[in-house]
Amino acid sequence: MTIITSKSNNLIKKTKKLLQKKYRKTSYLIEGWHLFEEAQKSGATFLNIFVVEDMAERLVGFERVTVVSPEVLKELTDSPAPQGIIVEVALEKTDWTQLSTGRFLVLEDVQDPGNVGTMVRTADAAGFDAVFLSNKSADLYNQKTLRSMQGSHFHLPIFRVEMDSFLDFCRDQRQPVIATTLSDQSVDYKTLPRLDSFALVMGNEGQGISEKMEKRADYLAHITMPGQAESLNVAVAAGILIFSLI
Template identity: 65%
Template sequence: MEVIRSKSNRLIKDTKKLHQKKYRKHSYLIEGWHLFEEACQAKADIERVFILKEYVDRVVGDVPVTVVSPEILQELADSQTPQGIVAQLALPKTMVPKELRGRYLVLEDIQDPGNLGTMIRTADAAGYDAVFISDKSADIYNLKSLRSMQGSHFHLPVHRVAMEELLAQLKEQGVRILATTLSHQSIDYKEVEVTGPFALIMGNEGQGISLLVESQADELVHIPMPGQAESLNVAVAAGLLLFSFI
């Protein structure tokens, strides 16, 4: 059994480039057994598996397997303690549905990959139909995003969109737009009665929602905070709202 041990190996060097967004044109990396098993269950297009020799027997099916040393696996992984496997997957091809009739989470310019992944995972847990992320939001295929999502991108569609186009489609199709803000025009989220299709928009960690979103929203909502903190982490706020509106 050949084991790749050299960092200068061409395959290893090319694969490691997938840590950078600019090289993730067609493929991305996942690490750990949980995400790999989720990918298998979702019948994702697994292009190659990099694995330690003691785990080779755990990979079944027609998947190209490359055995590497622990040092090389550490090069390909992002975490400090990789679990013995890194897989390269083809990027899925997703298209925004022509008709929107469900419950959606919209993330506008979310910068932190951990926040992004956590909110997608929460939308998955709450049974939402899809997540839309703006062009300026973090990459969901960042390894930190992937760890935070814990495979939720295999369960529900995640679409990267231009906010202007998405808002126009939501308005045209009568999807109620709820946007979070601390402005004086917003109301307590507990006063909102949600029926029919809707989209919940969470804004940027520092700036909140844009003026465009504020102008297009059907309802501006906030979470009352009786304590002294000025704001909530956006992922925490999303969790409260996502479950309250189902």
């Protein structure tokens, strides 16, 4: 068995570039056995599998398996304690315009990868039909986002869209848009009508939703807070709203 022990190996150097967003044009990296198993269940295409020697027997029958030293494996992740496997997964082409109505989570310019991943995972847990990210939202394939999602991106479709196009789509499909905001026009989320389909919009951590979103939304809603905190973390607020709407 040949084991790659050099960090300067050409395959390792090429794969390591995928830790940077600009190189993730056709593939990305996942780390750990849980994500690997979730990817398997989803039918994802594996381009390369890197594993440490003492775990290699778990991959008998898989193709494109490369055994590496623990030091080399660490080169392919930002995790301080990798779990022994890193996989290069092919990105799949998706077309959100083929969707009809459903229960959608929309993240408008959410910056923190952990928040994005947590909200995607929550939408998955609640049985939502899809998640939409604005172009200025955090990268879906950032290592922190992937760890926060815990494989949920394999369970439901996630699309990066222009917000204007998405709002036009909602209008044409008569899909109600619920935007979260603390403006004077918003209502307590508990007073919202029961809807079979909707798009729930969560805004930027510091600025909230955009003025354009506020003008075009069908409903503006907030979470009434009887305590003294000025605001909730956006992922916490999303969790409350997501499960209240299903």
